[in-house]
Amino acid sequence: MRLAARLEGLGTSPIRAMHAGAPAGAVPLGLGEPTWELPPCARAALAALDGSCGYGPNAGLPELVGALASFYGAAPEEVLVSSGSQGALFALFQAWLGPGDELLVPDPGFLAYPALARLAGASCVAYRLGPGGGLDPAAFRAALDASPAAKAAVINFPSNPTGGGASLAALREVAAACEERGVLLVSDEVYRELYLGPRPPSLRDASGYGLVLSSASKGWGGPGLRVGWAIGDPELLAPARLVHAAMVSCPARPSQLAALALVEASAEVLPAARAELRARWEALAGALRSELGVEAELPAGAFYYWLPLPALEAEGAAFCLRLRDEARVILVPGSAFGRAGARFARLSYAARPEEIAEGVRRLAPLWRRA
Numbered sequence: 001m002r003l004a005a006r007l008e009g010l011g012t013s014p015i016r017a018m019h020a021g022a023p024a025g026a027v028p029l030g031l032g033e034p035t036w037e038l039p040p041c042a043r044a045a046l047a048a049l050d051g052s053c054g055y056g057p058n059a060g061l062p063e064l065v066g067a068l069a070s071f072y073g074a075a076p077e078e079v080l081v082s083s084g085s086q087g088a089l090f091a092l093f094q095a096w097l098g099p100g101d102e103l104l105v106p107d108p109g110f111l112a113y114p115a116l117a118r119l120a121g122a123s124c125v126a127y128r129l130g131p132g133g134g135l136d137p138a139a140f141r142a143a144l145d146a147s148p149a150a151k152a153a154v155i156n157f158p159s160n161p162t163g164g165g166a167s168l169a170a171l172r173e174v175a176a177a178c179e180e181r182g183v184l185l186v187s188d189e190v191y192r193e194l195y196l197g198p199r200p201p202s203l204r205d206a207s208g209y210g211l212v213l214s215s216a217s218k219g220w221g222g223p224g225l226r227v228g229w230a231i232g233d234p235e236l237l238a239p240a241r242l243v244h245a246a247m248v249s250c251p252a253r254p255s256q257l258a259a260l261a262l263v264e265a266s267a268e269v270l271p272a273a274r275a276e277l278r279a280r281w282e283a284l285a286g287a288l289r290s291e292l293g294v295e296a297e298l299p300a301g302a303f304y305y306w307l308p309l310p311a312l313e314a315e316g317a318a319f320c321l322r323l324r325d326e327a328r329v330i331l332v333p334g335s336a337f338g339r340a341g342a343r344f345a346r347l348s349y350a351a352r353p354e355e356i357a358e359g360v361r362r363l364a365p366l367w368r369r370a
């Protein structure tokens with residue numbers, strides 16, 4: 001049987017593949033998920049489930065829609081509840097992209113964007129990030145100007161994989177460029193609540209144009225709930241709602257109830273998540289200083305450290321395999337996130353503080369020798 005053409009080139013995520021082949025006892029600094037516990041309010045919501053477990057509305061439970069509307073200062077019709085923010089990305093790309101269309105994606109950037117664009121039949125055009133892995137509006141505009149077929153663009157700050165940010169002015173410039181061209185702008189803000197310095201701005205602070213995506217997975221600490229959302233113009237969301245409903249009917253009801261508890265308790269849940277993040281950052285910064293002599297700069301947010309490869313190490317993927325198999329510490333080669341990542345590795349400090357310290361201790365000898 002012949003595979004559908006849109007699946008060509010679609011493979012297992014290199015992040016999952018690095019973990020799947022790892023030796024026993026390898027320290028996992030690869031996965032991008034919180035290792036702190038699901039907050040008690042969400043566990044209580046799951047434990048309190050009564051006998052009713054119906055599907056619920058396609059649009060999401062009205063209570064969750066209402067809680068998200070008030071969190072974002074939006075109207076309920078501006079909220080789409082999805083199965084993870086990845087469900088929203090899938091639905092939006094299916095709704096707005098097709099063969100011949102191009103999607104602007106960050107390089108380096110989250111590896112699901114090109115995969116989801118391909119599933120919609122579209123192709124990707126990369127724009128480079130600026131120094132520190134943040135948004136460079138000039139590079140964005142240059143890529144947009146060079147892409148007459150661009151129909152949509154994704155920005156993601158704080159960034160996976162660099163931890164870099166976007167200034168309010170940069171967000172304004174990018175929103176204006178997209179609005180001028182009528183290009184759909186999607187701001188993936190899943191890491192916005194995970195910061196240690198100033199709170200990163202949202203696209204919604206900069207412009208009324210575009211859609212904002214987030215989820216219960218990162219700052220709210222519940223990746224396994226698989227609840228995400230998109231916020232913005234109801235006309236842009238309407239066709240994505242149809243796709244999402246056709247795909248899954250609605251996100252799982254128990255998960256939505258847990259997400260509701262999390263969003264309602266944002267004032268406690270998010271600062272507690274940042275305290276967990278700070279403990280992890282301090283473990284990382286201390287280990288980088290003592291083991292590698294590196295003074296790490298505080299990132300804009302997220303829990304990724306974008307580590308330049310040692311000068312003599314030409315091939316990041318091979319080096320990360322050696323780190324995994326010889327030093328037993330898992331990092332993700334930067335090349336997994338795009339061409340611009342070739343000389344980097346992504347270290348996720350979502351891991352537990354003691355794992356972070358042990359992981360850096362294990363990788364240090366290979367780093368120094370390379």
Ligand SMILES: Cc1ncc(COP(=O)(O)O)c(C=O)c1O
Nearest residue numbers: 032084085086110160215217228
């Ligand atoms: C930048 C970015 N966007 C979206 C997602 C998808 O997250 P979820 O579907 O759990 O909301 C991830 C997950 O790692 C991510 O890193």
